[in-house]
Amino acid sequence: MREFKPFDENFSLAGRVALVTGAGAGIGEAIALMFARKGADIIAVDINADAAGAVVDKVKGYGKKGLALAADITDNAKIAEVVEKSVKELGKIDILVNCAGVALLEDAEKISADFWNRTINLNLSASFFMSQAVGNRMIKQGGGKIINMASQAAVIALDRHVAYNSSKAGIVAMTQVLACEWAEFDIQVNAISPTVILTELGKKAWAGEVGEAMKKKIPAGRFGYPEEVAAMAVYLASDAANLVTGANFVIDGGYTIQ
Numbered sequence: 678m679r680e681f682k683p684f685d686e687n688f689s690l691a692g693r694v695a696l697v698t699g700a701g702a703g704i705g706e707a708i709a710l711m712f713a714r715k716g717a718d719i720i721a722v723d724i725n726a727d728a729a730g731a732v733v734d735k736v737k738g739y740g741k742k743g744l745a746l747a748a749d750i751t752d753n754a755k756i757a758e759v760v761e762k763s764v765k766e767l768g769k770i771d772i773l774v775n776c777a778g779v780a781l782l783e784d785a786e787k788i789s790a791d792f793w794n795r796t797i798n799l800n801l802s803a804s805f806f807m808s809q810a811v812g813n814r815m816i817k818q819g820g821g822k823i824i825n826m827a828s829q830a831a832v833i834a835l836d837r838h839v840a841y842n843s844s845k846a847g848i849v850a851m852t853q854v855l856a857c858e859w860a861e862f863d864i865q866v867n868a869i870s871p872t873v874i875l876t877e878l879g880k881k882a883w884a885g886e887v888g889e890a891m892k893k894k895i896p897a898g899r900f901g902y903p904e905e906v907a908a909m910a911v912y913l914a915s916d917a918a919n920l921v922t923g924a925n926f927v928i929d930g931g932y933t934i935q
């Protein structure tokens with residue numbers, strides 16, 4: 678699509694189907710629920726079946742269709758199944774949010790191969806293979822939106838985060854390449870890079886003194902909330918963002934500009 682398309686100024690997602698990975702908790706859950714409130718039907722993918730089911734119950738409470746799919750997305754065969762079932766049940770996927778992630782922190786001189794591989798396999802590789810599987814559908818469908826959850830860790834060094842930062846820098850690079858390659862198919866691909874967000878992952882990674890020290894370095898003086906990230910995802914998923922692609926949006930209270 679090379680033409681400007683008028684868009685809804687309230688960023689409606691009515692008529693869209695969104696697949697969100699890691700939708701069972703934290704940022705993924707907030708995105709799935711805000712998308713549903715904006716009118717989208719939701720496919721909630723998570724390794725935790727109960728958590729995905731609970732989110733889908735809330736989606737249905739908003740009057741939207743919901744499909745809970747329990748899957749470990751580090752398994753490419755599961756990714757294929759998830760995409761197959763999603764299209765069978767809801768007909769299409771207009772929006773993909775790659776949100777499932779882990780933070781396994783250790784000093785660089787001590788980090789195990791297990792921590793390194795689990796981080797890269799989920800944060801980076803699963804996001805790519807999910808994008809590839811859904812992207813192929815979007816190419817046939819005539820377009821779509823892909824939103825990748827990166828992190829401030831993609832652009833600034835953080836102690837004990839060597840695997841995590843590497844995975845998130847990879848996400849930004851992947852976002853740029855996919856955005857270039859798939860622009861001709863009307864697929865927009867963007868990344869969001871939040872500072873510490875108060876989810877289970879965020880609270881665990883930044884518990885205690887290290888968190889208090891971090892907060893002092895953030896000009897805005899506080900950590901973020903999942904809904905603040907979801908609001909950016911709504912914009913990026915909407916037609917208002919049709920010319921926005923390959924970008925990395927930091928939501929960090931000014932942390933990375935200093």
Ligand SMILES: NC(=O)c1ccc[n+]([C@@H]2O[C@H](COP(=O)([O-])OP(=O)(O)OC[C@H]3O[C@@H](n4cnc5c(N)ncnc54)[C@H](O)[C@@H]3O)[C@@H](O)[C@H]2O)c1
Binds near residue numbers: 698701728779875
């Ligand atoms: N919380 C933060 O401070 C923060 C900051 C920047 C970026 N992020 C990124 O945002 C994303 C979400 O983080 P969060 O804080 O909401 O995490 P979270 O731990 O609260 O939620 C992650 C969800 O992913 C699911 N999951 C884990 N492994 C999976 C797998 N193999 N297959 C499918 N689902 C799986 C979990 O069950 C969980 O529901 C991550 O990519 C994270 O790196 C988080």
